[in-house]
Amino acid sequence: MFIRGCSYLGSITGMCTGSCRFPRGIHTGLEKIFRRMGVMRNITVQNVARDYFGSLAYRNLSDVSRQSYAYNIETALNTRVEGQLLGYMKANTLRIPTAQKAYHRWAERKGKKTIPFANHVKASMNKAFNHAIQVGLIENNPFSKITLLSHNPRKKVWQVDQVKKFLQTAYDKFEYRSVGVIFHLMYVWCQRPGDIRLLTFDQYDFDKKVLTLQQSKRRAEVYLPSNDEIHKILVQQKEDIGFQKYVAPKIIRGEVTSEPYCKITLGTKARKIREEAGLPSDLWIMDMRRTGTTEMVEAGVPIGQIMSVTGHANPQSLKPYMKNTLTSATEACRLRLKAGGGGIL
Structure with missing residues (x-):
């Protein structure tokens, strides 16, 4: 709409139709923006996880924390929500209601109420999505906005x-x-x-x-x-x-x-x-x-x-x-x- 005279396809492929009214510098900047938007639309939740696993932030964690985060994120990627695995969903269009449904799945894993586990998985996905925002892969983190379930902290003590x-x-x-x-x-x-x-x-x-x-x-x-x-x-x-x-x-x-x-x-x-x-x-x-x-x-x-x-x-x-x-x-x-x-x- 704001690039009247230059086709959307031409902008993202670098091939202007010739009718663009903008100076060349502005036109080049628009091409970069649209290329970035095209890439961002194709980023899946699995891509977000892979990028996080290759990050310095993840490598600097202790061995125990790395294993825990990897297990939690792997659990999330293999969670089926709305008929599709979460890992295959587009990260930038992932909605809060979808993330909330995934959280509820984690909280009732294998027929048992596992709210603390669900909270750990949510926290791990939160880390991965925040990292993706910082490096410019995506723009939104739906996991930061979901509502956590309340639970009574475990107090069991062995005799x-x-x-x-x-x-x-x-x-x-x-x-x-x-x-x-x-x-x-x-x-x-x-x-x-x-x-x-x-x-x-x-x-x-x-x-x-x-x-x-x-x-x-x-x-x-x-x-x-x-x-x-x-x-x-x-x-x-x-x-x-x-x-x-x-x-x-x-x-x-x-x-x-x-x-x-x-x-x-x-x-x-x-x-x-x-x-x-x-x-x-x-x-x-x-x-x-x-x-x-x-x-x-x-x-x-x-x-x-x-x-x-x-x-x-x-x-x-x-x-x-x-x-x-x-x-x-x-x-x-x-x-x-x-x-x-x-x-x-």
Whole structure:
């Protein structure tokens, strides 16, 4: 409309019809604009993902974060919405309602409500689309405008006897041994599964009995002492499988590999151990960080010292671990009485 006298086809192909009324410089600029618009129209969601995977921003992420983002984005690309895979849809014309439908699919994955997972996938797609906007591939990010579903944060904590039962079952079979070690270290050191499953022997000082760990989520560095039980397990692992670098590598059909467990395989094998141990299905391996941290809170460990273990930078982040339990209430009342309060008669 605003290029009267010059055909649209001529502009995007560089072949002017000869009737253009604009100076050559303006005409050349219009050609570039239309070429860019033509390219942008053809960019698919899959193209956006590929460009993000090749970006410096993605390469600078930790190994754990890269794996997590890749899995989340792959899930999104293979989501069928409105009769078509999301990955094949045009990115620049992807509407908010379509992105919202995809989000709802993620939130009810495999017939189960998985709102936290859906939020992670949404956040990963948000990163990819924002990167595409920054490099000029697309102009809009529909994932930044969708409405998130509300959910109650998970608060499940394992009991000590349940932890023991899981470990007894895991250590009873060589096939489960690495998963048992991962579970054990998560519980004792209150760390995330992603950081523990990728642990290497060179991160542990066998002389000082100290693990140095840079956490993947916020790059916090923590120094974790091992008790005699954990040190003995690490020494045994080094002796038995020290030919490769991982503390708890993947074991397939009784054979030790040189690869770490991925998030999915670890969860699958942990569920098998839980079932064989006869434990409730609402217990997840990811609960170990919360379980160990809650135990420290209930034991009266000062907040600053807990943060030295968990790597939290803000005391407010520990609020979810401060549960209202009979143990903590009993201890609070005991300390109050000891200080001279609460006793009237």
